[in-house]
Amino acid sequence: MPSRPHGKRPVRKRYVAVLVAGAMLAGGLSACGGGGGDGKIRLGSVQRGDVAEVVEAPATVSARATAVRRAPAEGTIKHLDVADGDEVREGDVLATISAPEARERLAQAREADRAASAGAGGLPAGLNVSGYQRSADRTAREGFAAARAVALKIADLRQRALVLAGITRAEAEYRTAAAAARTAVTRLNAGIGSLGATLSSITAAQRVQTRAAVRAAERTVRALTIKAPFDGVVGLGGPASGAGGGLGDLVDQLPQGAQSQGGLAGLNLGNLGGGAAKDASAIATGAPVASGDAVVTVTDVSKLSLSADVDETDVLQVKKGVQADVEFDAVQGGSYKAEVTGIGVTPKQSNGGGVTYKVTLTLGQGALSGGGIAPRPKPGMSAVVYLRVRDVQNVLAVPSSAIVSSGRESVVWVVSGGHAQRRVVGLGAQGDTSVEVTRGLQEGERIVVRGADSVKQGQELNS
Template sequence: MSRSPRRATVLLLACLLLPPLTAASCGDEPSGVTVGTAGRGTVDEIVEAAGSVTVRAAGTVTSPADGTLEELRVDAGDRVRKGQVVAVVDSPAAEKRLDDATEALDAVSRGGVSPGGGAAAFAAVRRRTDANAGRAFAAARKAAAEVTDATLRKALLAQVTAAEEQYAAVSAAAGAAVRSLESGVASVAAAVDALTAAQRVQARQAYELAEAAVDALTLRAPVSGVVQLGGTASAAAPSLTDLLSSADPAAVGTPAAAPPPGVDVAVPQGAAVGVGTPILTVVDTAGLGVAAEVDETDVLLVKAGGSGTVELDAATGATYEARVRAVDLLPSTSARGGVSYRVRLTLGRGTYADGTAAPVPRPGMSAIVRLRVRQATDAVTVPAGAVVSRDGRDGVWAVRGGKAERVPVTLGVQGEDLVQVVSGLGAGERIVVAGADQVSPGQDLP
């Protein structure tokens, strides 16, 4: 079908007036092939990964013993300082152990070992003293090991170990004195002094360990931050990626039953608690971060100090700046069976496209992280769609003498829209920028 003169003139003018970067091939029918030029500019290579918002620190305060939540001095949403008293647990069992240890210490302080009975009696006294010390240390170690607060547990276990080492020294001295008495080398007075010293050390240590267990019933904030009653689904982790829980207060006076997986309940004041029952969680929101799972094929490009952006499902249209803080050395297996590595980022402020401030995220929110891993400035660039790969080699279709010629190129930084050409092509050369899959060698191109 013939064109009208007016339409032919319009098409001719369009072909002549289109700029080089967007000049379309002008034949009898549109071909979908677009000719432009290689440019020069900056290319950013982006690695994209899924992640979630994390907090800098969070700690769950748990009951160190069986008893009753006697005092709850804070409420949900309160801000507390590290070390501030937040709750007190009443434990009759721990109080009784302290009372018994106090009585034993008073008894030893009032009198020592009787000098009567001979060497056999002294040996029996030493065995009883060692047995009492062993029971006291075992009970203290068991109680300390049941404490779920890692910092408190470590401190209590260290105290037990130090007490055991101290007692071992005085017990060895007492044993040496008894053996010397049995062989007739040492006097009765020396054996009495050594055994009395061992008894006093044992009683003093039993008292101090029992006192430490009672002191631990006064619960303090492990970090500065905001209070959330109850625990979390991942309360043991120092950096939480899911800080969401549902409140379901237990009835007053009844033990707090173990919550179902992923759900913790708030314990009201006056409720019975067991060892490890979560009372409250303190979340430090002063420094929010993001934990992203980066595929093994990309993780070697990610370096500490690198920058990126974060988008949240909860804040559509907002972009948050982020900086890489660390890249984990050990991998994790993704749900699809692949290997990924956790990249930890510091989260900055966010803005919407119009410049207004974005809301402060909450821990656990889903995020898409885009990491700028490489950048090339003042580079020869072509659109990503201009690159065609064949037999493992990259190339572009250049327009030379009005015909298509495939030119091999070496690529550098590869962005989402533009890629860097390291060699094989110069800026300003005419190339096929779209529809490269429709081009064949020697094809006529305008």
Template sequence: MSRNRSRTVIIAAGLLVLFPMTAASCDDEAPGVRLGTATLGTVDEIVEAPGTVVARTAATLTAPAAGTLTDLLVEPGEKVAEGDVLAVIHSPELERRRDAAKKALDQAPSGGGVPTGTSGFTAVRERTDKQAGKAFEQAAEAADQIADPELKKALKRQVDAAREQYAAASEAAGAAVRSVQRGVASLSRAVGALSAAQRLQTEQAYELADAAVDALTLRAPVAGVVQLGGTAPAAPSSLSGLLESGGQLPQSAGAAGAAGVDTTIPEGGFVAAGAPVLTVVDTSRLGLSAEVDETDVLLVETGVKARVELDAAPGATYAATVRSTDLLPTTSARGGVSYRVRLDLAAGSYAGTEEAAPAPRPGMSAVIRLSVRQATSAVTVPASAVLSKDGQDTVWIVDDGRYRAAGVRLGVQGEDTVQVLSGVDAGQQIVVGGADRVEAGAEVR
């Protein structure tokens, strides 16, 4: 049947009654023609698709600055909770910047230590603006060392916000000085405004420098299992939820190194800015990513059940449920269009036994059979009995000892068995093989 697709398979619970090919039966059939009977049964339509086991989250922590991995507090394969400290990096450059910012903060004026003349005010303001600009540039440089674009953007937003706050304070100080020059404000007001601007500048410089140093303590952004280094190129990490509360600056994701090169960093080893240190993989809820052909995807709905087989676990079958289907397509290397279907993966077992199947690992190849439709108590015929005649699905039936073409409307269908909604009744004798040798009105011999 030409309209059946190779990806779709039918499992039918119901017997197809075929006349045995004995010498007596051959007397009633044309040469090469086989007869059978339409039956009642249950038909499941299965859409088969290739897929991959995926972890719901895999977050790679990278070094925000060059330094030394002084403490590696976990072992590969160890389970960690969200927020656990996993490693500490020592970066003399960032720590030096923080110490200098702390010293400047301690020396910042708090209402005094500013000039009394307006020309002195202008000079101090210019010097403070220059110091603030340098501090913001250093913070922006630290942000540029973050490898992940989203995390880099978050730190730069923090720098931009500090820059805007300081600009407003500096402008307020300038306005106060201009008011003194025009004789419409007191000198104490200008002193207070300039002191506030100086204090804000040093506080922001220290907070940004401290955030950069705090980022050297790598914490688990999610609960999961630790592996050293980054993720493989074929399995990009998901970094949602890495922005943590409490002032902890999140880490960025890193990529794997060149093939044949061990990119894991030992304790005490040098680490370059942006180098992946370790990855936390959340394996508590494994899923599947399936590629469903465009000709089948409209049959796949949320909640559809599936059976899964893994290349790595021959003989084992796993259960799965469709969670979502992507709206936008993907294009295969051969030019075909498919849609990514995401499924939740459950435990598996070996057929005919109570033995539990092994837990899959992310990245394993899978064959996914989605039960997209089912017809119960349905009239079924073999797919070989259906042919297209003048654009109409047709089945040859035996009527009063002669062959007659009956137009049919199909329901659930596949390679082996199809559901007939109209045109053929259960128990009716039909041609199940050699339909191309049958002529309308010919007598069944």
């Protein structure tokens, strides 16, 4: 594999590595003075060898999983149980947030639920029940729309989808309860229902919301104790979120208690939010946090992968299972093994104006050039991958300098009777150093391997 200067980030390059069975053209190169005797034309013999065509692409190391744990409400860090770089197990307590506002919201939700349960949520005497129900439905629709607007600003696509799905489920449950209330109102207006039954139905719809509001508030309070979602390495702080607000903001946008069981209440909303980026120095016991601020980032480094940006002109050659060699700027003299596990279909604009596609690879063990095991890279490190897209063994191969392009044809100058004879050939795996010949040549034939561009038909060639 060719070496590259430290820090250089190539955009794209293709080359061919050739391992010849017996040295390619060993002892077969000779200078010839035909056609002017300037000594620049050299001859060689067609030999068999192994040819590997390689596509080069820049790549970045990715961890198996990364989770940013965020403050679910405004408050202060009451306890910080980990330090930067600590290894943790799933379920370990990482930090505890003190948030009086969140606990007050829970107390209010419980009181509202008790009041509804006791019938205090009934309608005042003389109130138009039809108008009241229509107003309640309108408020619910507006609340769900506002909640969706907040959820759509969540940067994490997976979490965004989960929250939106939860809002849809919660809205469906509310519609079911509200439909029952509207049926009761219709019966009352038609004179076939009682006021008591109507108020009971409306109260039941209110209870759907108040009970769910309690569950949502309880979940917020539980989320004040931040735990590790999986085994990994801790980093204090984390990136800013693209969401417009924290968990409290999202809950407040919903109709009262619209988080019902099986809906948003089933999600880990403590991991959402729109807080600012936080570095390690901003995370300490007693430090203030806003709703959605990143407190701890947990990274699972048990399995590393690579994300490579492969040029559009090369990506169709890349298949699952293709082997690759990997070099890192951070590991001088080290070489790693990798294997392609996925080829993306979403185009990405490259810095040079072209189009690239994401190719995912598993990263294997590395070795140092002087012997020994190479160090394990860290997530985010840059690399270059050399994808062996074509690997053929024991084929006819010639130096790439022997090939002359003539329109759509590839030509080699063969020595016949001491003179140059033009021969059209077919090519297989090819690159900068050597090329597989699929037709037009036979093993052992003498050909021009250097200076082919200057050869003329019938030119005398000394063999």
